[in-house]
Structures are given as C-alpha cells and as structure tokens.
Amino acid sequence: MKRGSMRKVTLEINGKKIEKEVQDNTLLSTLLREHLNLTGTHIGCDTSQCGACVVHVNGNSLKSCTALATDIDGSKITTIEGLATNGKMHPMQEAFKKLHGLQCGFCTPGMVMSAVDLLQKNKKPSDTEIRDWLEGNICRCTGYQNIVAAVKEAATKM
Amino acid sequence: MASLVGSRVERKEDKRFLTGKGRYTSDINLANQTYAIFVRSPHARAQIKKLDISKAQKSSGVVSILTGSEIAEDKIGGLIAGWAIRSEDGTEMKCPANPPLAKDIVNFVGDPLAVVIAESLEEAKSAAEKVSVDYKVLKAVTSTADAMNGDTIHEGIDKNLCFDWLLGDRQKVKEAFDKADKVISIDIINNRLIPNAMEPRACLADYNSASEEITLYTTSQNPHLSRLIMSAFGNVSPEHKLRVVAPDVGGGFGSKINVYNEDIVCSWAAKKINRAIKWVAERSESFLTDIHGRDHVTHAELAVTNDGKFLGFKNETIANLGAYARVFGTVTPTYLFGPCATGVYEIPAAYSNVKAVFTNTAPVDAYRGAGRPEATYTIERLVEKASMELGIDKTELRMKNFPTAFPFKQTLVHTVDSGDYIAGMEKAKQMADYNGYEARRKDSESRGKLRGIGVSSYFEACGIAPSAAVMSLGCGVGLWESAEVRFNPTGQVTVYTGSHSHGQSHQTTFAQIAADELGVPIENIDIVHGDTDKGTFGMGTYGSRSLTVGGIAIVNACKKIVEKGKRVTAKMLEASPEDVEFKDGEFIVAKSNKKKTIGEIAFACYLPGVRDEMKSPLPEGEEPGLKETAFFDPSNFSFPAGTHIAEVEIDPETGEVKLEKYTACDDFGRIINPMIVEGQVHGGLAQGIGQALYENAEYDETGQLMTGSYMDYTMPRADNFPEFNIGYTCTHATTNPLGVKGCGEAGAIAAPPTVMNAVIDALGGQEITMPATAEKVWKACKNLKKSNSKAA
Numbered sequence: 001m002k003r004g005s006m007r008k009v010t011l012e013i014n015g016k017k018i019e020k021e022v023q024d025n026t027l028l029s030t031l032l033r034e035h036l037n038l039t040g041t042h043i044g045c046d047t048s049q050c051g052a053c054v055v056h057v058n059g060n061s062l063k064s065c066t067a068l069a070t071d072i073d074g075s076k077i078t079t080i081e082g083l084a085t086n087g088k089m090h091p092m093q094e095a096f097k098k099l100h101g102l103q104c105g106f107c108t109p110g111m112v113m114s115a116v117d118l119l120q121k122n123k124k125p126s127d128t129e130i131r132d133w134l135e136g137n138i139c140r141c142t143g144y145q146n147i148v149a150a151v152k153e154a155a156t157k158m
Numbered sequence: 159m160a161s162l163v164g165s166r167v168e169r170k171e172d173k174r175f176l177t178g179k180g181r182y183t184s185d186i187n188l189a190n191q192t193y194a195i196f197v198r199s200p201h202a203r204a205q206i207k208k209l210d211i212s213k214a215q216k217s218s219g220v221v222s223i224l225t226g227s228e229i230a231e232d233k234i235g236g237l238i239a240g241w242a243i244r245s246e247d248g249t250e251m252k253c254p255a256n257p258p259l260a261k262d263i264v265n266f267v268g269d270p271l272a273v274v275i276a277e278s279l280e281e282a283k284s285a286a287e288k289v290s291v292d293y294k295v296l297k298a299v300t301s302t303a304d305a306m307n308g309d310t311i312h313e314g315i316d317k318n319l320c321f322d323w324l325l326g327d328r329q330k331v332k333e334a335f336d337k338a339d340k341v342i343s344i345d346i347i348n349n350r351l352i353p354n355a356m357e358p359r360a361c362l363a364d365y366n367s368a369s370e371e372i373t374l375y376t377t378s379q380n381p382h383l384s385r386l387i388m389s390a391f392g393n394v395s396p397e398h399k400l401r402v403v404a405p406d407v408g409g410g411f412g413s414k415i416n417v418y419n420e421d422i423v424c425s426w427a428a429k430k431i432n433r434a435i436k437w438v439a440e441r442s443e444s445f446l447t448d449i450h451g452r453d454h455v456t457h458a459e460l461a462v463t464n465d466g467k468f469l470g471f472k473n474e475t476i477a478n479l480g481a482y483a484r485v486f487g488t489v490t491p492t493y494l495f496g497p498c499a500t501g502v503y504e505i506p507a508a509y510s511n512v513k514a515v516f517t518n519t520a521p522v523d524a525y526r527g528a529g530r531p532e533a534t535y536t537i538e539r540l541v542e543k544a545s546m547e548l549g550i551d552k553t554e555l556r557m558k559n560f561p562t563a564f565p566f567k568q569t570l571v572h573t574v575d576s577g578d579y580i581a582g583m584e585k586a587k588q589m590a591d592y593n594g595y596e597a598r599r600k601d602s603e604s605r606g607k608l609r610g611i612g613v614s615s616y617f618e619a620c621g622i623a624p625s626a627a628v629m630s631l632g633c634g635v636g637l638w639e640s641a642e643v644r645f646n647p648t649g650q651v652t653v654y655t656g657s658h659s660h661g662q663s664h665q666t667t668f669a670q671i672a673a674d675e676l677g678v679p680i681e682n683i684d685i686v687h688g689d690t691d692k693g694t695f696g697m698g699t700y701g702s703r704s705l706t707v708g709g710i711a712i713v714n715a716c717k718k719i720v721e722k723g724k725r726v727t728a729k730m731l732e733a734s735p736e737d738v739e740f741k742d743g744e745f746i747v748a749k750s751n752k753k754k755t756i757g758e759i760a761f762a763c764y765l766p767g768v769r770d771e772m773k774s775p776l777p778e779g780e781e782p783g784l785k786e787t788a789f790f791d792p793s794n795f796s797f798p799a800g801t802h803i804a805e806v807e808i809d810p811e812t813g814e815v816k817l818e819k820y821t822a823c824d825d826f827g828r829i830i831n832p833m834i835v836e837g838q839v840h841g842g843l844a845q846g847i848g849q850a851l852y853e854n855a856e857y858d859e860t861g862q863l864m865t866g867s868y869m870d871y872t873m874p875r876a877d878n879f880p881e882f883n884i885g886y887t888c889t890h891a892t893t894n895p896l897g898v899k900g901c902g903e904a905g906a907i908a909a910p911p912t913v914m915n916a917v918i919d920a921l922g923g924q925e926i927t928m929p930a931t932a933e934k935v936w937k938a939c940k941n942l943k944k945s946n947s948k949a950a
Contacts (some may be wrong), residue, residue: 040177045867049873066593080178093176103663103837104660105174128877138356142847144879145882
C-alpha cells in the first residue's frame with residue numbers, strides 16, 4: 001500500500017546534485033538515511049526534540065525530521081558527511097575531538113551541525129549563548145561541558 | 159619512551175563519529191531484509207481473550223505474523239533474572255515466566271504479543287494496525303508503596319512479593335538504637351527514571367540456511383553475554399551457531415545490558431522465514447519498553463549520640479521490579495544497594511531490608527549506578543538531617559564518622575582496600591570555598607533569593623566481579639573479563655577485549671595501556687570488541703568494570719607476550735631468559751649491548767627458522783606465533799569514593815531552582831586518561847542532577863506512562879547546568895596492578911543527595927521529593943513564609 005503519491009525532488013547534497021523520486025510524505029531525514037545511505041544523520045526521537053538529525057538547509061541548521069523532502073525541493077543541503085573539506089575536518093569537528101566533546105557519538109552529528117550554525121550567526125558566543133542555542137540538542141553522555149568548551153575553541157579557529 | 163598512561167590522549171574513535179562514519183545497528187542494511195513492527199499491549203494488565211491476525215495477514219507486503227502461540231510451540235525460552243536472591247526466611251525468590259511474546263496475559267503497557275514482518279517498514283506498520291486483539295482489562299497495580307496490597311499480578315506470587323531480603327543483624331541494631339541519645343528518621347522516595355540512551359534500541363537478525371547460523375546485530379553492552387542467554391535460556395540456537403555483533407552503540411547506561419524480547423523474537427523469526435529482519439525502536443517504544451531505573455520507597459533511621467557518633471542504621475525499602483525480573487533486576491536493589499547504604503561511615507550495627515515487588519510497569523533494572531545511587535541517597539539525606547537536628551556542621555559530622563584506617567571493614571559486606579575520605583572532604587571544601595558560603599548566602603538573601611548548600615560523601619562498590627563473591631551472592635555467571643593480544647608478523651597489535659564501549663572510549667584508554675605494556679606506538683594498536691566471532695568470550699560493560707576488570711586482563715595478556723618474547727630473545731641471542739630485560743619495546747640482554755625490538759621478536763615468532771640472513775630459531779617446545787589470552791578475575795570490587803558539594807539559589811516567587819555551583823572531588827585511583835575521566839564525571843553528574851531536579855517517570859493508576867516522550871519526560875539540556883568544578887584525590891587500588899578504580903557511575907551516585915541536600919537546606923529543612931520541580935519548591939517556599947510569619 002502506498003500512502004502518498006510520488007514526486008521528483010532535486011537537491012544539492014554535500015555539493016553533489018541529486019535527483020530522487022520520493023513519496024510526498026517522505027521526511028528529509030528518511031531521504032538522507034534510507035534513500036541516500038547518508039547514515040551520519042541520526043534519528044533519536046519521534047517528536048523533533050533530540051536534535052540528532054540536524055543538517056544545514058541553505059546554510060541554516062534544521063532538524064531534518066521536521067521537513068518533508070518535497071517541501072525543500074531545490075535546496076542546498078550539508079550533512080555531517082559533507083562538513084570536512086578535502087579530507088580535513090572542519091574546525092568544529094577538530095575542537096570536539098581535541099576537547100572530548102563526544103562520547104558515544106550518537107548525538108554528535110546533530111550537535112556539530114547545530115554548533116557550526118551558531119558560529120555562523122554569532123562569531124563569539126558567551127557560555128550562556130552557547131548553552132541556550134544547544135537547548136534543542138540532547139546529549140546523554142557528556143553533561144554538555146566539553147561541548148560548550150569545544151564550541152568556544154572552534155570560535156577561535158573559524 | 160614517555161608513558162601514555164596518565165596522558166590526555168585524544169580519542170582514536172572520534173574521527174568516525176565526527177564525520178558521520180559511525181556504524182550503529184540502525185545504519186546497517188542487508189540485501190532482501192524485511193522489517194518488523196511489534197504489536198504491544200495498550201493496557202497495563204489484561205487477559206488476551208482473542209488475537210485475530212487474519213485481516214492483517216492480507217495486508218500488502220506482509221511476510222509473516224508471529225504470536226505468543228508460535229513462540230510457545232517452538233519452546234523459545236523467556237527472559238530471565240540473572241541473580242537468585244533468597245528471602246530472610248531462606249526461601250528462594252519468586253519470579254514469573256516472561257515469554258518474549260505474551261500469549262495469555264500482558265503485564266505492562268508495551269508488553270509485546272505479536273510481531274508483524276513485512277517487505278517495508280510502512281507496510282509492517284500498516285498491517286500491525288490491523289491486528290485485532292480482544293482484551294479483558296484487569297485492575298493494574300502501579301504503586302510501589304502499595305503493591306503488596308494490590309491484586310495478585312502473577313499467579314502463585316502472593317502480595318506481588320518477589321523476595322523479602324535482609325542483610326545485617328536486627329538484634330544488634332536494636333541494641334544500638336536502645337543506647338542512642340537520638341534517632342534521626344527519614345522517609346524518602348528514589349524516583350523512577352528512564353535511561354534514555356540517545357540511540358534507541360535496534361536489532362537486525364540474519365539467517366544463513368546453509369551454515370544454519372544466525373547473526374544478530376544489536377544494541378548491546380555485552381554481546382557474548384547476550385549470546386549465552388539467548389542460547390542457554392532462550393533456546394534460539396546453539397551458541398556456536400549464533401553470532402552477536404554490537405557495533406557502535408549510542409550509549410547504554412545499563413539499559414542495553416538485557417537481552418530484550420525483540421532480540422529473541424527477530425533471531426527466532428529470521429530463521430523461520432529464512433530472511434533478515436530489521437527492527438528499530440521508535441523513541442516512544444524505548445520509553446515504554448527499555449528497562450527503567452531506581453523506584454524505591456524507603457524508611458531509614460540513624461541512631462546517634464548527642465556529640466554526633468553514629469551507632470546504628472536501619473533501612474527498610476520497597477523496591478519496584480516492574481512487571482518482570484530481568485538480568486540485574488534482583489541484584490540492583492539487594493547486593494548493589496544494601497551494603498552501600500551505610501555509606502562512608504563506621505557504624506557498628508546496621509541492616510538493610512528490601513521487599514522487592516512486582517507491578518504492572520516496565521521492568522526495572524540496572525541504570526547508571528544501579529543500587530548505589532539509591533544507597534547513597536538514603537544515607538546522605540539521613541546524615542544531612544542529622545547534622546540539622548544535632549546542630550553539628552555537615553562536614554564535621556561526616557568526618558567524625560569516617561574510617562581513618564584502610565582496609566576499612568564496612569558494616570555489612572565490603573572490605574574497602576584503599577581510600578582517604580578526610581583528604582577528599584578537605585579538598586572538596588577548599589575547591590567549593592565552603593568557608594565562604596555564608597557571604598554568598600547573604601548576597602542571595604539581599605536579592606530576595608534563598609540559597610542552600612549541600613554535601614554528600616560516597617563510596618561505591620564497582621568493577622563488578624569477582625566471580626567467587628558474586629556467585630556466592632546468587633549471580634548466575636562468573637564476572638571475570640578476557641583479553642587477547644595478537645601481534646601481526648609486521649609488528650602491529652590487535653587487542654580483543656570482552657568488555658564493550660558505548661561511549662567509554664575503550665579504543666583509546668585500552669590502547670594507552672597496551673602501548674605502555676608493549677612499548678608499541680599507540681597508532682599501531684587497534685582495540686577490537688563487540689563481536690562474538692572476534693574473541694573468545696567477554697562479560698561486557700556495566701558496573702564500572704571495563705578498566706578494573708577488562709583493562710587488567712589486557713595488562714596480563716601483555717605480560718604473557720613479554721614473557722614469551724624474553725624466551726625467544728634468549729634463544730636468538732644465545733642468552734638465558736632470566737638475563738633478558740624488557741623496557742620500552744626492547745628486549746635487552748643484561749650486561750651486553752645485545753637486544754631485539756618487540757617488532758623483531760613478533761616477526762621471528764611467525765618465521766621461526768634459520769636460513770641465510772634469517773636467524774630466528776624458537777626455543778624447543780615453543781609454539782610459533784605471538785598471541786596471548788588472559789582471563790582476569792579480581793580478588794575484590796573496586797571502591798571509588800569522594801565528596802561533592804552543591805549550592806543552589808531558589809527564587810521563592812517562582813520556585814525555580816538554579817544550580818549555582820557544583821564541586822566534585824573523587825578518588826578513582828590511578829587515572830589512565832584524565833580527559834576521558836573528566837567526561838565520565840561530567841556525564842554522571844548530568845544524570846544525577848537530572849534525577850534531583852528534572853527527571854521523573856510517572857505512571858497513572860491505570861498503568862499508562864504519563865511521561866512517554868521528550869515533551870513529558872524532562873531530559874537535562876545544556877542550559878540546565880553550571881560549569882562543573884571537578885578535582886581528585888588519589889589512593890591507588892591495591893587489588894589490581896594498575897591501581898585503578900571505576901569512574902563511570904560516581905557522578906550519578908553522588909549528585910542526587912548533594913543537590914537535594916542543598917535544595918532542602920535552602921528550604922529550611924523541609925523535605926521534598928525528587929525531582930525538585932518549580933511547583934514543589936514554590937509550595938515549600940509558601941510554607942516557609944507561613945512558618946516565618948508565625949514565628950515573627
């Protein structure tokens with residue numbers, strides 16, 4: 001049984017043009033994980049609370065479980081797999097590694113994508129501003145302290 | 159060569175997690191796989207009168223629908239309790255059968271009774287909606303405190319009582335209380351929590367009809383243990399025909415120790431339909447069916463003298479097991495709880511009595527700390543109350559009752575090998591500027607705020623082992639750990655550990671240890687775990703045991719490698735093995751310049767012989783190859799300890815509690831990687847503070863989970879915490895060669911009483927229950943105003 005009708009979407013994902021036939025109820029997170037095998041984007045809840053699925057859509061962070069693939073037709077998308085350039089990790093990725101901003105790694109892709117967007121919008125955020133911004137990303141391992149430190153470290157490198 | 163043990167080595171596992179290359183169970187897909195959806199009970203307690211799958215079977219894409227009847231016909235075993243606990247009267251505990259799919263009766267909301275397997279996830283969901291079940295709804299039992307007065311849930315288990323356990327001597331305690339100047343008593347609730355690892359549980363079962371092997375990818379903290387349980391008790395497959403792989407696992411905290419219904423059902427069904435089956439929990443399923451933690455109702459008393467010496471301790475607890483007793487369900491509220499309830503104090507007489515009850519709620523099992531947070535909360539709330547009632551400073555009262563000599567024979571079970579509790583307290587006070595508190599309190603007061611300070615001191619028994627001890631206490635398996643150290647001919651090393659990392663950083667910490675032991679660069683060492691095909695056996699990771707048990711197995715296997723290397727070097731260099739020394743990766747013949755690197759020796763072990771330039775004869779009787787295995791079973795638990803201090807500020811107008819300062823001073827023995835230990839402390843604190851201020855799992859009287867999503871269950875967020883101030887004292891453990899103690903659970907153990915003691919201090923000693931939500935605190939603030947105005 002097919003619940004929706006099929007539509008073609010054209011997206012630029014991590015610098016590569018993609019054309020896909022999707023159902024009109026397909027979430028962006030599903031498209032990334034199930035259709036394109038970009039499994040770095042994670043699904044941690046079913047209520048758009050956890051933030052593990054954050055990606056960038058046209059440069060802005062977005063929980064990819066909140067968007068229908070058909071609604072963002074024509075967009076440019078960056079996922080965690082597309083953040084490094086020429087094999088060199090992004091300063092945010094480097095900072096998370098240097099300051100132990102991750103443990104099990106499950107919330108990490110969303111956390112990093114969200115933090116990168118913060119620094120795009122606020123080059124030198126305070127601790128409070130970082131903590132407020134990351135309120136939509138849940139981490140169960142780190143107690144957030146080293147994540148905050150990593151974001152501050154990245155701010156000095158970006 | 160500089161030692162790596164003690165250094166802040168960056169993690170080897172990070173790059174894959176940071177670049178989206180982690181491989182979690184839900185990331186794995188197999189050709190021609192099917193998708194499973196479980197039909198779950200919407201009722202907390204009901205009889206299944208009729209289960210009709212006929213309409214669902216006709217739904218598009220359905221491959222198979224299996225129910226409790228088929229599971230029973232195939233004699234697939236149920237889920238088990240891993241520890242047998244005896245009641246005070248000597249009788250064995252009473253546990254119900256827990257079939258992987260319910261056939262006649264369901265006992266909690268989420269209890270599965272059928273599985274729908276289809277070509278796509280959407281088709282499986284759609285068909286599952288068409289499974290029709292006729293239930294006769296029965297009255298549910300949900301309250302921990304009243305469970306013994308409720309309807310009998312499981313036939314033959316009177317009063318819903320699994321056991322009524324006693325540790326300690328009631329008569330001695332009575333005598334101690336008779337001598338007391340004062341008795342401090344307290345009634346507390348240790349609130350129910352949901353572990354909430356960020357990766358929801360998942361499994362993917364595959365069957366190869368030619369080799370008759372099942373491969374199960376699953377979110378487990380202990381793949382070998384899961385295989386053993388599924389084989390020996392689940393009857394799913396002989397052990398050698400079942401491979402369990404726990405790849406990258408996104409957090410566990412105890413919730414992924416258990417073999418779950420879905421693991422057994424998908425493995426069994428994959429063989430039945432001869433196709434791979436994938437199941438991934440939605441978060442709402444995780445809330446309903448992952449094991450929950452804590453859920454105790456306790457009355458405790460402390461007998462004291464007027465000058466503050468502790469004489470006796472009583473602990474009467476009712477512990478909720480949920481609907482069924484699972485792997486660590488029965489040991490968590492007994493041996494992991496009772497002995498630690500006397501805390502870090504010399505108390506001449508004590509007992510812990512625990513009544514474990516069944517209710518129509520999700521099974522309760524080990525969650526980070528498991529029993530020790532409940533123990534520490536009990537004694538530390540009581541001691542704080544004693545300090546208020548006796549008018550003795552809270553730190554002085556504690557220090558007055560600390561042991562001063564080690565080994566410290568704790569009242570109920572443990573002999574603590576090492577520690578210095580006074581040094582820990584003094585350092586914590588200094589770090590927290592304890593003496594400057596009054597000025598900060600006055601400052602808060604001047605702004606119309608209430609400020610409170612709370613202290614707690616803890617010890618815990620972790621590094622869960624030793625087999626002889628745990629088996630005598632009822633454990634169904636030994637709790638040693640294994641390691642294999644394998645050299646390649648070209649000198650790189652693969653270390654297999656039977657423990658499992660789901661965030662703990664084994665790939666780095668264990669590589670640091672092996673690098674130091676073998677003198678091999680850390681980049682040439684790979685740590686492998688999480689696959690029953692890759693190592694002999696392992697007991698897994700829980701109870702802060704990875705390093706203290708698993709890490710020592712690696713040390714011992716490395717030592718065997720070095721011993722063999724000495725023998726081979728002696729033969730090659732025509733010396734006696736006793737004259738060969740090993741240092742920094744080199745075997746050196748004493749009083750000579752003759753030496754071989756460990757890489758050369760590895761090569762020689764794989765190419766034993768003499769020809770032309772190659773001269774690598776092995777000693778007579780020596781086997782070729784360079785691989786050693788060690789199984790380590792320690793002589794005792796490990797006993798980390800420490801003192802934590804918190805300060806909170808309360809806005810009496812809103813009841814909002816702001817955690818202003820948090821200081822943790824812990825003794826974890828020798829620290830292998832300070833960066834990783836800090837991370838473990840931070841994470842533990844976040845969960846402990848979460849319990850005190852935010853988190854609570856709540857069922858209504860019909861057994862519906864009221865906190866079944868992240869919109870209802872308060873997960874701590876980044877903006878809930880201050881920057882933690884953490885530090886250490888160090889006494890080396892004497893029971894293992896590295897001197898290490900566990901660090902993973904300390905924060906979750908110490909934080910709840912520390913924070914609640916601060917909140918209750920701010921509220922003038924008024925008891926409130928966890929979590930200290932704004933509503934409860936606001937009401938307490940109103941009471942405070944009333945009593946203040948009466949006093950005026």
